[in-house]
Amino acid sequence: MVFLADGLAVRNFEQGPHITSRMGHGVHLEPLTLLSALAVHTERIGLAATASTSYTAPxxxxRQFASLDHLGGGRAxxxxxxxxxxxxxxxVGFDEHLPHAERYARAESYVDVVRKLWDSWSDDAFTADKAGGQYFDPQRVFPAGYRDEHFAVEGPLNIARSPQGHPVIVQAGSSAAGQKLAARTADVxxxxxxxxxxxxxFRTGLRQQVEKAGRPxxxxxxxxxxxxxVGDTEEEAQRAxxxxxxxxxxxxxxxMLSRLLGGVDLSGLSPDAPLPELGGSNAIQSRLELIRGIARSGRLTIRQTYxxxxxxxGHHTVIGTPETVAGVMEQWFRAGGADGFIVLPALYPQHFEKFASQVVPILQERGLFRKEYAGxxxxxxxxxxxxEHFTSIDRQVA
Amino acid sequence: MVFLADGLAVRNFEQGPHITSRMGHGVHLEPLTLLSALAVHTERIGLAATASTSYTAPxxxxRQFASLDHLGGGRAxxxxxxxxxxxxxxxVGFDEHLPHAERYARAESYVDVVRKLWDSWSDDAFTADKAGGQYFDPQRVFPAGYRDEHFAVEGPLNIARSPQGHPVIVQAGSSAAGQKLAARTADVxxxxxxxxxxxxxFRTGLRQQVEKAGRPxxxxxxxxxxxxxVGDTEEEAQRAxxxxxxxxxxxxxxxMLSRLLGGVDLSGLSPDAPLPELGGSNAIQSRLELIRGIARSGRLTIRQTYxxxxxxxGHHTVIGTPETVAGVMEQWFRAGGADGFIVLPALYPQHFEKFASQVVPILQERGLFRKEYAGxxxxxxxxxxxxEHFTSIDRQVA
Incomplete structure (x- = not known):
């Protein structure tokens, strides 16, 4: 799948336009509109967009993800x-970022609202019965009727149930709260x-939580x-x-380091000073832990850390020949560290093309990557x- | 342009799924995702989507309209x-619909926020200076910094200024408050x-207000x-x-009538009873006036009104040969009743095709419709x- 990261602001802009202008990212097409355009120019590839549970109504x-799922024939x-x-x-109208715990409490409800909305109609609701003058069967619509301390959403959604039933749900929150939410609701x-x-x-722990949540x-x-x-030789890769x-x-x-630490002010410090003690913060909790780990293990300076x-x-970097990269992927996969990977080339399109043309064929030879789509x-x-819709599951059981 | 009406609910669903199922509309693809898909399969046609100022953050x-404008090369x-x-x-989390006056007060601020966000970057902001390590010129970014009783939006928007500068703004509110907003901010x-x-x-009055608002x-x-x-003969058209x-x-x-009257309950009445006295309501004000006019002029029953x-x-219906329809359009245009029309075929694709293939050529012969695009x-x-961006206007003046 094509996976589009996103945020509702120019990244790092709070640190000043001067910094952002030297980073050269964070200003781009909006993911849902872009993927809708790509949906009708592609046939098989998955289309993953990021959307926030804190600052958009569910x-x-x-609705937009269901629409994207329809446009692409089930790839959202x-x-x-x-x-x-x-x-x-x-x-979007708030003075402060919502605290971590509140964000996740809200996200738990949010997913439930969205999934209820996606089940507003059974798959066979739209009978389009011209003779009877009936567009849908009134017995096959299921308004969400959701109300808790976070959301009140009546429904139904004003779009038919989409090809996948529910678009795939991806999560990247690896904190305890993020894992709890993922164990109950995520597909990826x-x-x-x-x-x-x-x-x-991480994977072993998460799979245990998934089972505890009542899912396989x-x-x-x-x-x-x-x-x-990737390089033709190890040396070439290291040079690159x-x-x-x-x-x-x-x-x-x-x-970037300051931002990953949740806005910790490093501006007065020399890059060669030791990384200061890290307190709690409202940052991405799991990323903060990761940086703590890096800093702790090696007693690094600020420069070495960033x-x-x-x-x-903070993601794993593999530097080497196509065989080396494929080998690491196989090792992680076989050892139970991964069901697959989100590949993050540093340079587009060059590094992506190298990966696709040189690493993927090795993975295919080893039976680790598809040669053609099954669905x-x-x-x-x-x-x-x-x-499947809950009514069709009920029918199967009956 | 393709013009997609929209709402954030299945239309008329509050009157019961039974009614909605007999209307057969209100369940469809979401407009911004659909038009993004159409943007990359068309070259010239305008792409107009509906979005609410009451229930979505500006x-x-x-951002999504700017993205659509980029995707289509300036057609949003x-x-x-x-x-x-x-x-x-x-x-979307409210118990009641916002009152008419509050909706329009909010809309006035909303448009200002959106237009400020669309001006977040000058057209030449993105210098992409590799050697200097600068993606954009920090002097050419203009955060919205908006704050009033309705909205607090810092900005900048995280997408470059779009091909049209601002996507076209369309409005359909024809009440006094709607006209005031349109006179100040709308293009269509x-x-x-x-x-x-x-x-x-209507057009004369609105043009006067546009001038009063300081615009041509x-x-x-x-x-x-x-x-x-449209029919081959007047009789055929009347029969259709x-x-x-x-x-x-x-x-x-x-x-439908009850809904256009803002939820007035007609359910106990016979269709052949006279239309009851209409009070104030939270309906589309201009449509309410229009129904009042119809009812007043002819002393109609409920059935005759609906x-x-x-x-x-409530839109104008023209029944007749292609010459008749083209004639009415010419008459309205020449008499100052219209700058153009939004054509609303009752039946797709048949009525649309008849209009396009039989009426449009007559309009073209008369010099009233383009034969090719100029831009x-x-x-x-x-x-x-x-x-144009305010900084480029400043430069022109200087």
């Missing part, structure tokens, strides 16, 4: 995020894991991020990586079943 | 509505006018709705119309200029 999100995925910055809050988890050991521990462990696919830097690392602007590196995370933002929906590509 | 609306239009039903309110007004006299009065009268194009029922009218289900007709409005929902943007098709 009706809009449920919603990457559910709770948003990360005060800048986003300030673009995108996670930053610095090494195989942590990846195995395989219902959720864990996809760690992977930044491949070093060249990229050399391009990291110290000001940008410090700003250098270690600036390229792949047409993203759920089929992921090996997870279509989400 | 940041999302500004935002049909600004304030929403019409309590069902919409109840889908879509209006329901039952006859030429009222159309001239021609900056706003008035497009009344027009339902053409009578056939359509005969399909109006009394229950649906009464429900029969008169059910087909074209590539919707603003160009409408004969209104690109919206």
């Amino acid at each position: 009706f809009h999100v449920a 995925a919603w990457n559910l995020v709770t948003s990360v910055s005060v800048a986003e809050a300030r673009n 988890v995108f996670t930053a894991q610095p090494n195989l050991e942590s990846a195995i521990a 462990a395989d219902a959720l696919k864990v996809l760690p991020g992977l930044m491949p830097v 990586f070093a060249e990229l690392q050399g391009l990291i602007d110290p000001e940008v590196g410090m700003a 250098t270690a995370i600036a390229g792949a933002r 047409s929906t993203l759920r089929s590509h992921l090996g997870i079943p279509r989400k | 940041f999302h609306v500004a 239009a935002w049909n600004l509505v304030t929403s019409v039903s309590v069902a919409e309110a109840r889908n 007004v879509f209006t329901a006018q039952p006859n030429l006299e009222s159309a001239i009065a 009268a021609d900056a706003l194009k008035v497009l009344p709705g027009l339902m053409p029922v 119309f009578a056939e359509l009218q005969g399909l109006i289900d009394p229950e649906v007709g009464m429900a 029969t008169a409005i059910a087909g074209a929902r 590539s943007t919707l603003r160009s098709h409408l004969g209104i200029p690109r919206k």
